[in-house]
Amino acid sequence: MHVVITGGAGFIGRRLCLELLRRGQLTSGAGLPARIEHITLFDHLPPARPVKDPRVRYLAGDIGDPGSVRDVIAAGTDSVFHLAAVVSAEAEANFDLGMRVNLDGTRNVLEACRALPRPPRLVFTSSIATYGGKLPDPVTDETLQTPLTSYGAQKAAAEFLVGDYSRKGFLDGRALRLPTITVRPGKPNRAASTWVSSIMREPLQGEDAVCPVTPETRMACLSPRRCVAALIRAHELPAEALGISRSILLPGLSVSAREMADAVHRHAGNRRLGRIIWEPDPAIQRIVDGWPKASRSARAAALGFEGDASIDEIVRGFIEDELEGQAQ
Numbered sequence: 001m002h003v004v005i006t007g008g009a010g011f012i013g014r015r016l017c018l019e020l021l022r023r024g025q026l027t028s029g030a031g032l033p034a035r036i037e038h039i040t041l042f043d044h045l046p047p048a049r050p051v052k053d054p055r056v057r058y059l060a061g062d063i064g065d066p067g068s069v070r071d072v073i074a075a076g077t078d079s080v081f082h083l084a085a086v087v088s089a090e091a092e093a094n095f096d097l098g099m100r101v102n103l104d105g106t107r108n109v110l111e112a113c114r115a116l117p118r119p120p121r122l123v124f125t126s127s128i129a130t131y132g133g134k135l136p137d138p139v140t141d142e143t144l145q146t147p148l149t150s151y152g153a154q155k156a157a158a159e160f161l162v163g164d165y166s167r168k169g170f171l172d173g174r175a176l177r178l179p180t181i182t183v184r185p186g187k188p189n190r191a192a193s194t195w196v197s198s199i200m201r202e203p204l205q206g207e208d209a210v211c212p213v214t215p216e217t218r219m220a221c222l223s224p225r226r227c228v229a230a231l232i233r234a235h236e237l238p239a240e241a242l243g244i245s246r247s248i249l250l251p252g253l254s255v256s257a258r259e260m261a262d263a264v265h266r267h268a269g270n271r272r273l274g275r276i277i278w279e280p281d282p283a284i285q286r287i288v289d290g291w292p293k294a295s296r297s298a299r300a301a302a303l304g305f306e307g308d309a310s311i312d313e314i315v316r317g318f319i320e321d322e323l324e325g326q327a328q
């Protein structure tokens with residue numbers, strides 16, 4: 001099989017690539033397990049930590065450019081994981097960029113899939129930022145999508161397109177609504193949720209972190225391990241299992257900033273911990289307050305998607321995978 005991961009130089013794309021290499025196979029469109037021969041990681045940035053494996057190649061290009069996307073999703077592509085995106089705060093600050101990458105870029109991916117001789121399987125990463133305003137706690141399968149950011153609106157629109165291209169038989173798509181994936185390695189990014197990782201990652205590495213929201217602020221969280229397992233699970237499901245909706249809400253554990261800080265202390269071991277400096281920023285707090293505090297989906301559970309049991313599981317996973325190098 002030939003698998004394409006757009007946004008493949010990013011956080012989740014890299015982790016997904018490593019897990020696909022470890023498994024070595026995926027279910028093909030015919031529903032049978034097939035060996036993964038090639039993984040193409042498409043991104044406009046070079047990877048900070050390249051994956052070194054003869055099955056992997058990097059291709060540089062802009063998802064907003066239809067020609068580049070057609071070149072990467074070329075004949076022979078069996079599966080596409082479409083992850084390339086401009087994240088929330090950046091899409092909010094730069095409307096045109098968000099539209100070009102998150103909406104037009106997705107359309108480019110869908111059209112490239114449609115042009116293939118065989119409709120590929122496609123897994124798209126949407127977000128619980130497609131919900132907003134006065135929300136039930138937790139958000140469930142019954143909650144209406146009412147995005148209150150441009151990023152959320154672009155992701156919601158893209159979900160509907162994935163559904164319609166699937167209904168037309170142009171591809172076999174699945175869209176996952178991801179909660180905040182934490183703990184992210186590396187440096188803070190431009191997501192309004194970036195503090196969710198900073199306040200655990202930096203202290204565990206002896207550095208101070210600024211938290212731009214109050215300690216009581218709660219977020220719906222999922223670990224990278226569970227996220228990657230969900231992306232692969234979404235790919236493996238037969239189309240018949242999905243029914244009329246191609247979108248699936250993933251489970252997000254409700255964790256406050258204070259509970260994240262406490263979990264870091266429980267798992268620090270002999271590490272010298274950095275401090276958290278609480279400095280609420282009204283603009284970030286406003287965006288984050290409009291997002292779900294937790295998500296629960298009976299449909300996802302019935303389809304075999306699993307969330308994390310506790311913030312301790314999430315922190316332990318980060319220490320093992322990133323600080324002790326188990327994820328490479």
Ligand SMILES: NC(=O)c1ccc[n+]([C@@H]2O[C@H](COP(=O)([O-])OP(=O)(O)OC[C@H]3O[C@@H](n4cnc5c(N)ncnc54)[C@H](O)[C@@H]3O)[C@@H](O)[C@H]2O)c1
Binds near residue numbers: 101
């Ligand atoms: N990480 C989270 O908490 C979270 C939550 C909800 C949804 N998501 C979605 O999951 C996906 C992956 O998230 P991530 O955390 O790995 O993000 P990331 O920023 O680490 O990765 C996204 C990648 O897309 C690439 N990209 C951006 N613009 C591009 C362009 N014009 N052309 C080609 N590539 C481009 C970036 O260079 C980056 O490597 C995204 O679609 C994101 O919206 C993530």
